[in-house]
Amino acid sequence: MASAADLPVAVEGLTLHSTAETSKFPNSYPSLNPVDAYRVHIAEKLGAAAGIEPEKLYPKLQWTNTLDKGDLVLPVPSLQIKKNPQELCKELAEKFPKSDLVAPPVPFGVHLQFFFKPEPLTKTVITRILKEKATFGTNGNQGLREPSDPSKGKKRIIVEFSSPNIAKPFHAGHLRSTIIGGFLANLYTVMGWDVIKMNYLGDWGKQYGLLANGFKRFGNEEELLKNPINHLFDVYVKINQIVGQQEGPIKELKEQIKAKKEKNEDVSVLEAELAKLVDVSEDEKARRYFKSMEDGDQEALALWRRFRDLSIEKYKQTYARLNIDFDVYSGESQIKNESMAAAYEAMEKAGVSEKSEGAVIVDFTKHGAKKLGKAIIVRKDGTPLYLTRDIGAIMERDEAYHFDKMIYVVAAQQDLHLAQLFKITELMGRKDLASRCQHINFGMVRGMSTRKGTVKFxxxxxxxxxxxxxxxxxxxxxxxxxxxxxxxxxxxxxxxxxxxxxxxxxxxxxxxxxxxxxxxxxxxxxxxxxxxxxxxxxxxxxxxxxxxxxxxxxxxxxxxxxxxxxxxxxxxxxxxxxxxxxxxxxxxxxxxxxxxxxxxxxxxxxxxxxxxxxxxxxxxxxxxxxxxxxxxxxxxxxxxxxxxxx
Incomplete structure (x- = not known):
């Protein structure tokens, strides 16, 4: 007989159940969901006997958490009928006519409990499951833009999840986003949506300047080809250790300069010394290297592309073990400068952004969102931030995919960041776009660290x-x-x-x-x-x-x-x-x-x-x-x- 191995693991392979049936009840598909047939039956029988519109009863019939409370339950107060709820509950139980599908309902406080008769239920349910197999429970109608007119097509959803940083190992901290995102993609797939699984990689920023310079000092070509991510991570840890060692003297000099300035003493010698230390620091070298990447230096970009491609290939192996494949590998690097420029212009035009000490910021306190504080959009040196790229990304995705919904599966630590992103989108005059976006957050796996090398791969x-x-x-x-x-x-x-x-x-x-x-x-x-x-x-x-x-x-x-x-x-x-x-x-x-x-x-x-x-x-x-x-x-x-x- 058919075994688990005979069926596809990927839900994308399923031909979903859908139906052209119409109903006066919202979201009711008895041919797809056996319990819907019982909801229709109870709503019509009870409605006719008690003089209540069936359409009012149908959505109030709830499923129960434990079988001893019935198969469906009607919370009588939800009907908003001006009678004593307990008395009304008993009255409705008495009025419910004899049924071939449902036993006489049981009044329990203000809840009317309905128990399905075993014989017809058993025949319906087991017969359906054995016939529908892997598609039992799926509902292609849920994903249609208009269930009454399938020609209007499916609703489209982007699920952005996993999103690790290039050249860093896929550690347990990334696991939650990957597992939850994969689950959500599967869920929307079996509910009939057109699902786009997107991996928005952390593949841009000063840390790549740090990594490139670190590779020149500590890199090994043979190790890179054998295990790219682990080797690049080793390089990243080593160069970060040097950065840590260099931070101490720089911090100390800054404190000395501050103290002397408070006493109105001359600091020119110390400032010159500080400038030298900063200039030769790995942190500053990384900043300069990344600037060359942003300016289009081909040699720098070629090395970055190599690290990115090797990392993605390694990630794909891990994703395959988790039954996940992505439709799109995007990333911060993929966001066009034109998109960010258009976003700046829209923000300025809408009066959302303002200049502050040489930088461009959004002060949410002036826009009815005090809890969101202030956010920098453009640094003093003119470079964009992570938030800026996300604003550009949301615009590009809307134009490219025309999605009905977009979900960001990101840790709860990013609650403020995502709230700021959605609010800026709204303030730019794109409330419709902001309303189609949702942050699915989650707590973290405790005890994980990346910078000190104590990460669990x-x-x-x-x-x-x-x-x-x-x-x-x-x-x-x-x-x-x-x-x-x-x-x-x-x-x-x-x-x-x-x-x-x-x-x-x-x-x-x-x-x-x-x-x-x-x-x-x-x-x-x-x-x-x-x-x-x-x-x-x-x-x-x-x-x-x-x-x-x-x-x-x-x-x-x-x-x-x-x-x-x-x-x-x-x-x-x-x-x-x-x-x-x-x-x-x-x-x-x-x-x-x-x-x-x-x-x-x-x-x-x-x-x-x-x-x-x-x-x-x-x-x-x-x-x-x-x-x-x-x-x-x-x-x-x-x-x-x-x-x-x-």
Missing amino acids: LDDILRDVADKMHEVMKGNAEKYAQVENPEETADILGLTSVMVQDMTGKRINGYDFNLDAMTSFEGDTGPYLQYAHARLCSIVRKSGLNVEELDSANLDLLTEPHAVDLVRLLATWPDVLLNTTKTLEPTTILTYLFRMTHILSSSYDVLKVVGSEPELKKARMALYEAARQVLHNGMRVLGLSPVQRM
Whole structure:
């Protein structure tokens, strides 16, 4: 039968489900989402019986966090009917007519709980999953500009994420942006959007002057070709150590000059000495080198391009391990001077920018945004800043891609920077453009440093985690012998461990990188999630049944509470995906998947396959295959590669 390996890991390969059906209810697609059919049924039945417009009831029907609270719940106060909510709740329960799909509703305080009848739900949900397979839960209509008129095309979104600095290792600090951004790109893809994955590299600035000069002193051509990023990082650390040593005497002289000036003493000798120190400093040499790059020096640019190209090739290898590929490799260097000049002109014309001590600034306090303070747009020497390039970038992207939405997946430390960027865009008269941009922030992985060389390189971390998972796998010799590519499987398990630890909490929460915790099979971890999938694959293999045989299963036999609860949870997968487009949190999906694994782990002893009579065996296998498929679909949206054996 079909296995996890037979299905594409990349969600881009899916032909999404969409429908031409129309409904009087907003965002309602019963042919794509089984729960929508129940919403329509309840809204129309209850509306007719209670004299309430069904259109008013439909959007108020919410899904529940725990199955004991029902499959859908109606918070009666949300109807804003002038009656005692508890009494109205009981009244609505009594008026609800007999239904083939829904049990009599249960009033619980001010909430009316609806429980779906198991038989029709089981037939609908399992049949759909077995038929739709990898596309179950996808909804191409969500990404259409006008669902009623598909010819208007898809909405387009740019997801800017990862964005490491060229010539620096891809460390765990970059990991969050990469994991979250990859997940968001997958999410919008299965929801039917036209997704552009963009990597906006930190590939410009004085640090490249520092790196180039450092390479002249410490570089090794052989090492550069063998491991470009790690070698360039070693060079960067060494030259930075020299900068640190030179900073002390310069700082000391500046303090002496300041003290003498306060006493009105002559400082000409000290200033001359300071000028000499600054002139020969690596920091000043780096500034001059970068100035030559900005002025178009071909030799300087050729070396920079080489560092950039080598770095990108190395990054691509890491991204491939994480199931990520980018549509566009952009960067600060790619922003045209004309774009920045046009932005300056627009800011000046709109009265946004002003001169201050030789520099050009934006004083947000004068524009109703005191919390944003002031931002420098152009330095005294006329050079642009990071913010300036971002303003140019946002204009270029709007012109090039005509996007409906753009998401920046950037750490919370950049909250102020992004808020300033969006506000400037708005003040320039582009409120429409600013409203289409969103900052998806996140907390940091604690204990990481780049300047002092104490950084934990991601490739090293992934190797350590893979080695640990490999040792765990070897602990069961019988199962280990059945794994075709144990090293590859260990690598996938290691990646899953890292990614699941990262996605477990809300994005804004930082966390401590914990190798022991992430590789454990105890609790809701990556290895446990993979184990749940591998176990379902094992049950499928041992059953001896083909997927074609499951279509004829008698699903009426699935009457046990464990089976019913599992079906109820599987039914909500399309809703979970839709809700995730609102939370934009990977933990929304991850929490759902772990809920499923918990129900599964308590079901195996009750819903046995081996030893069951043939028809019951087939029905239970249909249930387990449906669960495996939804687990697989969810893992894939998160960017994980489900394994079949471990």
